[in-house]
Amino acid sequence: MKIAIGNDHTGVELKKIITEFLEEKGHEVINYGTDSTEKSEYPIYGQKVAKAIMAKEAECGVLICGTGIGISLAANKVKGIRCAVCSDPFSAKMAKEHNNAQIIAFGARVVGRELAKMIVEEWLEHDFLGGRHQERVDMIMAMEDE
Ligand code: RB5
Numbered sequence: 001m002k003i004a005i006g007n008d009h010t011g012v013e014l015k016k017i018i019t020e021f022l023e024e025k026g027h028e029v030i031n032y033g034t035d036s037t038e039k040s041e042y043p044i045y046g047q048k049v050a051k052a053i054m055a056k057e058a059e060c061g062v063l064i065c066g067t068g069i070g071i072s073l074a075a076n077k078v079k080g081i082r083c084a085v086c087s088d089p090f091s092a093k094m095a096k097e098h099n100n101a102q103i104i105a106f107g108a109r110v111v112g113r114e115l116a117k118m119i120v121e122e123w124l125e126h127d128f129l130g131g132r133h134q135e136r137v138d139m140i141m142a143m144e145d146e
Pocket residue numbers: 008010042065066067068069070071
């Protein structure tokens with residue numbers, strides 16, 4: 001699977017760890033984040049990954065900032081995107097099964113490296129359940145046009 005990854009200066013190290021983890025699983029990881037620990041603006045990277053997914057440059061994405069919050073807020077401003085901030089594996093599974101989130105976000109200042117791997121794995125290895133969840137996702141996406 002082609003996976004877009006993006007991060008600000010707080011997520012450089014965790015981005016490398018998650019990239020390696022995904023590549024070991026056979027995924028192709030495309031880097032839209034910064035590789036510098038100089039202060040940077042998280043909205044830029046949230047938007048880049050979200051736009052890459054809408055442009056079908058990647059199937060899904062991972063975003064990392066200090067908390068995961070700011071970068072997810074930016075990603076969710078791109079029409080068609082559902083980005084979920086998850087700090088635990090259960091929420092990550094639900095983000096796919098119930099919300100069909102194309103992007104998962106977490107905080108490099110919140111989760112450790114092993115927990116971050118578990119979060120990504122739970123989200124990647126589960127499928128959207130559709131049915132009543134599709135109707136609810138459709139409701140959210142329709143709100144973009146209101
Ligand atoms: C940067 O200090 C920090 O604000 C950013 O990484 C993120 O946590 C924002 O939500």
